[in-house]
Amino acid sequence: MILSAFLLLCCAVATWTVSPAKGRQSQIESPSSEDHLAYGTLDQVKADLQRVGLESSNLIIGVDFTRSNEWTGKRCFGGRSLHHLGAVPNPYEEAISIVGETLSAYDEDNDIPCFGFGDMSTHDQGVFSFYGDVRPCAGIPEALLRYREITATVQLSGPTSLAPIIEAAMGVVQRSGHQYHILLIIADGQVPRGCGAHRASSLDESRSENDMEERTLQALIHARY
Numbered sequence: 001m002i003l004s005a006f007l008l009l010c011c012a013v014a015t016w017t018v019s020p021a022k023g024r025q026s027q028i029e030s031p032s033s034e035d036h037l038a039y040g041t042l043d044q045v046k047a048d049l050q051r052v053g054l055e056s057s058n059l060i061i062g063v064d065f066t067r068s069n070e071w072t073g074k075r076c077f078g079g080r081s082l083h084h085l086g087a088v089p090n091p092y093e094e095a096i097s098i099v100g101e102t103l104s105a106y107d108e109d110n111d112i113p114c115f116g117f118g119d120m121s122t123h124d125q126g127v128f129s130f131y132g133d134v135r136p137c138a139g140i141p142e143a144l145l146r147y148r149e150i151t152a153t154v155q156l157s158g159p160t161s162l163a164p165i166i167e168a169a170m171g172v173v174q175r176s177g178h179q180y181h182i183l184l185i186i187a188d189g190q191v192p193r194g195c196g197a198h199r200a201s202s203l204d205e206s207r208s209e210n211d212m213e214e215r216t217l218q219a220l221i222h223a224r225y
Contacts, residue, residue, distance in 0.1 A: 042102045049106070057106040057180040060172055061143060062127070062165035063092060065151075066118035066158035068190035082188055083151050092151075093144060095186045100140045103182050111136040113172050114143050117165050119154050124161035124212055127168045160190050161212040166219040 069082040077084070082091050089097065104112065114130035114137050122128055130137055130146040137143040162185060169183040 042099065046102060054106060054180070056108050057182050058109070058172075058176065059100070059104050059107045059112050060169045060181055060183045061096065061100060061112060061114045062169070062183065062185045063096075063114070063116045063147065064118050064160065064185075064187035065116045065154050065156055066160045066188070066190065067156040068158060068160065069156060069188045072188040072190065081156070083154075083156070085148060085151055092147065092186055096144055096147060097140060099184060099186075100143065103184060104140055106182065110139045112139065112143055113137075113169075114146065115165055115168050116150060116154065118156070118158050118160055120157040121155075122164065123157055124159050125164065127164045159212065160187065161216060162187075163212065163215040163219040166216065170219070 065083070073080050073082040073084065077091060080090075084090050100112075104110065113134075115127040116122070116130070117127045118124065119128070129135075130143065130150060137146055165185055166183070169181065173179065173181050
């Protein structure tokens with residue numbers, strides 16, 4: 001099972017839940033569609049996790065390295081990229097630290113698989129692990145350290161597609177024997193058209209966006225079973 005938390009930087013936290021693998025016994029309540037709401041505070045997220053009966057889960061983190069982080073940063077981060085590294089934590093560091101620490105409280109072994117997507121090496125086709133040997137980070141502090149090391153050299157690109165990180169998370173869940181996981185996706189909000197991005201300016205762009213949207217929807221559907 002994957003409990004997914006999608007964080008739009010400079011916006012609100014939205015979460016949705018995906019049901020467990022078919023045939024697997026679960027004591028976690030499956031929320032109805034009316035429960036898929038935006039949350040204003042982390043306390044509300046924690047309260048809902050407790051409400052559905054979640055006591056322990058593993059955490060997976062996905063970080064958006066698309067070029068739109070530069071455009072969004074011009075509007076809400078003093079003209080700098082949202083990935084700008086400085087003396088003050090950037091929005092991604094804050095999200096990993098605050099939200100990650102909250103959700104990692106459910107992670108008993110504290111091993112956190114961390115992935116990036118949307119950079120020059122992956123575009124909308126895959127993800128890269130924070131470690132070349134695909135080992136998890138040992139807790140949030142190590143995830144933050146690796147984030148800074150990666151961000152210093154990564155080349156932002158795109159386009160944005162959430163399908164690769166969802167598919168990567170599904171692989172982690174399958175390899176774990178279908179243990180419960182929380183997938184935290186941190187992005188700047190520039191997601192495929194069906195999720196609120198700008199209107200396509202050409203037929204080819206529209207087809208590309210439709211393909212990305214369809215792949216994302218299919219990934220979410222497959223994660224349910």
